[in-house]
Amino acid sequence: MNLAAYIDHTLLKPDCSEADIAQLCREAITHGFAAVCVPPNFVAQAAEQVKCSGVKVATVIGFPLGYNLSTAKMVEAFSAIEDGAHEMDMVMNISAFKSGAIDVVRNDIQAIFAICKAEDVVLKVIIETALLNQNEIKSICELCAEIEVDFVKTSTGFSHSGAVLEDVQLMRQVLPEHIQIKASGGIKTKAQAEAFIEAGASRLGCSSSLQLIR
Template identity: 45%
Template structure:
């Protein structure tokens, strides 16, 4: 198994500078990672480094809180695609989900997916803040809205992914949409366990350590 092809090589720190994004891209090319994952303002830098390579670019949207206006998320997603992003990792409005505003949460996902057309949409639900019932509901809404992936975490919450999160998510989505686990995955043993549970992508800043 080529575990490197499961990895979104990630740098989302507020302090990340251009040179660090360039280094991230160099590493992604060198080690054959599937994608890099960067903040939306850094997509152009990544695109310049990854032109004519197979490495995809994922941009985070509404990150990390998910609490901004839908219109702002749409604009950020569209600009990211224009700048060269292949994939969009958006954060849902977690407070709306917990309020029971399912229609609003689903509509936002739907609008963003429509705006980015054929680009891949990953929906971050930040499982650390959700009950099992809320995780299941978020998965249902993402599927109904046409998302390509459901994703556990931003890495900025109170914890990252857990095996129990993935089991709950897998029970809901089955093979309908894919799952991305992120947050706290730092070694090969942990990564393999997630993959064996049915995860299709792993978001990590420890990709080199994992494949080494």
């Protein structure tokens, strides 16, 4: 298994610097990671550094809490596309979902999906499984399937826990085959990474990517 091809090499720490992002991009090119996932303000830098390498540039929208207004998320999405992003990891409105405001959640996702689809940009919807029970995971996956997003992603990595194997297995059962899964948060070992892929994840968000491929 070429594990590197599954990995979004990720750096989203609030204190990351231009030099850190440059190093992230060099590592991604060297090892053939699928993408780098960087904060919105570093998309242009990353896009310039990885161009012609085959490495994609991903960024985050409404990160990490998700309750930003849809209009704010739309501005983030347009800016990311202008700066060269190929993929967007958008946090759903978890607060609205917990409040039963499903139309708000649906419209929020649809707004960003429409922007992405028009520009051939991949959308990954982060559902933050650590804050959801099994029925809620099933429900939001069904909604994402209805909208036909590209990926459903487990976690931001900023909540109290990250990806859980059983949650990924449930997501794979609920989602149609063409909608992919990204497992993210707390993946520290090669064995963990391989287990998540076996469970149905086709992308892994990792900040410890180098130790996974040794």
